[in-house]
């Protein structure tokens with residue numbers, strides 16, 4: 647639909663799937679009792695409002711690089727530069743977080759990994775001897791991950807999925823949900839609990855940022871709400887803190 651194209655015509659929104667844009671558009675039109683076709687002045691408002699809803703999905707994760715530049719990094723195998731085009735992978739590279747995370751995963755010896763809301767993280771962790779399932783809502787990031795997997799002959803699957811709706815997850819040895827759980831359905835702890843319970847993997851690593859938006863360390867980096875959920879559903883866990891991230895290492 648022409649309107650969907652117009653809404654997506656922003657650098658940061660181009661990677662979002664049409665089905666998500668359509669859903670947000672229909673919600674907005676329904677809530678405000680607006681009928682199609684739109685009058686010119688309404689169209690501007692609708693586009694602006696739907697874009698603002700969609701920005702909740704792309705957040706501030708993407709460091710400002712064009713798709714062309716990111717592809718160039720991939721083609722030239724400038725992997726660190728590529729990983730630095732996403733704030734989460736950049737923060738891990740610029741601290742000791744990847745060293746620590748990789749050690750934790752190596753100890754677990756997984757033969758398969760499910761990385762949910764993965765961003766570019768699979769590019770930092772995937773290896774030939776591990777089947778890697780990578781999903782996200784952002785198709786632009788997924789496309790880069792897909793091309794990287796093809797180049798490096800990594801097996802598994804790269805697929806688009808909206809975690810707020812997904813109910814079927816592949817069963818793997820380890821599941822990762824890094825720096826995402828508290829941005830999905832903010833404050834809806836039941837959603838987080840159901841999501842974790844639905845994932846059929848025995849081991850999980852779930853992480854959260856320990857810095858505020860301005861980069862200051864949080865007074866209480868632990869997520870007590872999350873620990874309460876884990877205790878309630880009887881999942882055992884350890885935690886490890888790095889400069890900017892807290893990892894919960896969970897065993898069902």
Ligand SMILES: C[S@@+](CC[C@H](N)C(=O)[O-])C[C@H]1O[C@@H](n2cnc3c(N)ncnc32)[C@H](O)[C@@H]1O
Pocket residue numbers: 702703704707734735762763764765766767781782783784787807808809810823824825826830
């Ligand atoms: C802070 S980034 C973390 C990326 C990656 N997990 C990492 O730590 O390197 C959050 C990710 O969640 C994804 N995301 C946001 N909403 C989502 C949703 N409803 N379903 C799936 N992925 C989503 C974004 O596209 C983004 O890649």
